[in-house]
Amino acid sequence: MNARIVVAGASMAGLRAAEQLRAAGWTGAITVVGDEPHMPYNRPPLSKEVLAGKVPFESLAFRPRASVSDVEWRLGRRVVSAGLDERTVRLDDGGALSYDGLVVATGMRPRRLNCPGPLAGRHTVRTLDDAQGLREELTRPGARVVVVGAGFIGCEVAATAVGLGVAEVTVVDPLPLPMAGPLGELLGRALLARHEDRGVRFALGVGVAGFTGEDRVTGVVLSDGSVLPADVVVESVGSVANTEWLDGNGLDLRDGVLTDELLRVGGRPEVVAVGDVARFPNARYDGVPRRVEHWSIPTDSAKHAAKALVRHLSGEQEESTPFAPLPTFWSDQHDFRLQSFGAPVLGKDDVRVLDGDSDGDVLVGYHRDGRLVGVVALGGQAVAASAARYRTELLKQPALTV
Amino acid sequence: MKVVVDMNKCQDHGQCVFAAPDVFSLDDAGHLVYVSDPDDALRDEVEEAADVCPLQAIRIEG
Numbered sequence: 001m002n003a004r005i006v007v008a009g010a011s012m013a014g015l016r017a018a019e020q021l022r023a024a025g026w027t028g029a030i031t032v033v034g035d036e037p038h039m040p041y042n043r044p045p046l047s048k049e050v051l052a053g054k055v056p057f058e059s060l061a062f063r064p065r066a067s068v069s070d071v072e073w074r075l076g077r078r079v080v081s082a083g084l085d086e087r088t089v090r091l092d093d094g095g096a097l098s099y100d101g102l103v104v105a106t107g108m109r110p111r112r113l114n115c116p117g118p119l120a121g122r123h124t125v126r127t128l129d130d131a132q133g134l135r136e137e138l139t140r141p142g143a144r145v146v147v148v149g150a151g152f153i154g155c156e157v158a159a160t161a162v163g164l165g166v167a168e169v170t171v172v173d174p175l176p177l178p179m180a181g182p183l184g185e186l187l188g189r190a191l192l193a194r195h196e197d198r199g200v201r202f203a204l205g206v207g208v209a210g211f212t213g214e215d216r217v218t219g220v221v222l223s224d225g226s227v228l229p230a231d232v233v234v235e236s237v238g239s240v241a242n243t244e245w246l247d248g249n250g251l252d253l254r255d256g257v258l259t260d261e262l263l264r265v266g267g268r269p270e271v272v273a274v275g276d277v278a279r280f281p282n283a284r285y286d287g288v289p290r291r292v293e294h295w296s297i298p299t300d301s302a303k304h305a306a307k308a309l310v311r312h313l314s315g316e317q318e319e320s321t322p323f324a325p326l327p328t329f330w331s332d333q334h335d336f337r338l339q340s341f342g343a344p345v346l347g348k349d350d351v352r353v354l355d356g357d358s359d360g361d362v363l364v365g366y367h368r369d370g371r372l373v374g375v376v377a378l379g380g381q382a383v384a385a386s387a388a389r390y391r392t393e394l395l396k397q398p399a400l401t402v
Numbered sequence: 403m404k405v406v407v408d409m410n411k412c413q414d415h416g417q418c419v420f421a422a423p424d425v426f427s428l429d430d431a432g433h434l435v436y437v438s439d440p441d442d443a444l445r446d447e448v449e450e451a452a453d454v455c456p457l458q459a460i461r462i463e464g
Contacts, residue, residue: 016453042458062458065449296417299453330415330456339415381414381432388416 003028009105010034013275013298020306117211150178154236261322342374411459418451
């Protein structure tokens, strides 16, 4: 019987897992199951270039490595349950797949606002189909847009909408500053000013109580009772891990799937998790398991997990190097870029300007116990490149112990 | 091995430079320059560079 690894999830993490299983020497069968009808594609442009109509949807598809040409793709199919003791997963068409190894790569879905009002006119931006639907409505003449959630996605969408020339864009968030959760107050203030200068309005320190309209949204009711007129609403209020299919296996699924430092799930060496569904302890930092929704994580985690899984299945000595990625992310908004290296969120209480000033291009350092744990550049290409120079320093540091 | 970067896509993120410093670099203005026919011994790092490119602008031929 031919040995098989099942990869649950056919997004970037699923593709990278398949490629890295081959790179690690796995010659058995690989079956990738994913609920979207599309082959894996690159998501970051969905809130920017795709929404702006600058690139065709087709250009987002990843070019899979030649090594995965014999992988079986079951697209438009969802894994609905798993029996980890029996090493079997069940699909939404009633079929079942048995496996020797399982890669959990089912990712996240957008969290939705649970408050009264019509659904039509309310959007999220996670998939190709989401972005396509939103673009059609944003490009209607005179569209008034309310973005709920002042995080990265929300602010990117607001910037893109302004660039499209929509009549009005307002971002609503219960917190007092945009993106301050991950970046802290100093950059939160700088980002608020930049967005306002470029035509984005904000309603901050206020939540959403509901939506007006009969068949479709006409306005957003805020928690202070006021109403913002809206033809289009974008909900960017975080995400929920797709782990329900793993219920009943005694796993810790409180926020994604808990893994050990080798990305193994539930103490089972034949089950690994990759991408943003994996809640892993990063040996580089404080050892607290966290999910990390950065674009770099699927690739980094797939490489590590695939190696560990193939070693186990081949009866080789088990992988022992802990997964310890240096987080990195970027965000393009209007005419500026945010570029981050390290873990700014761990150093938000000690933020120092390393170069420039917050009215212009600025490089900010985040410190914990006096030690640099992250840098973020805000501005143009030159300051982003200067952030990269701190990357080596961040990489060299010993583990942060708390 | 032949490396082709779609310069219409490239936005000078520089992630490829970290992955394959012998092949990719940023010039003084922060713009990408690269070796289009690197030694085959560098294949692993060039593949990694292609993986980590946020714009997926790097193609490996041969």
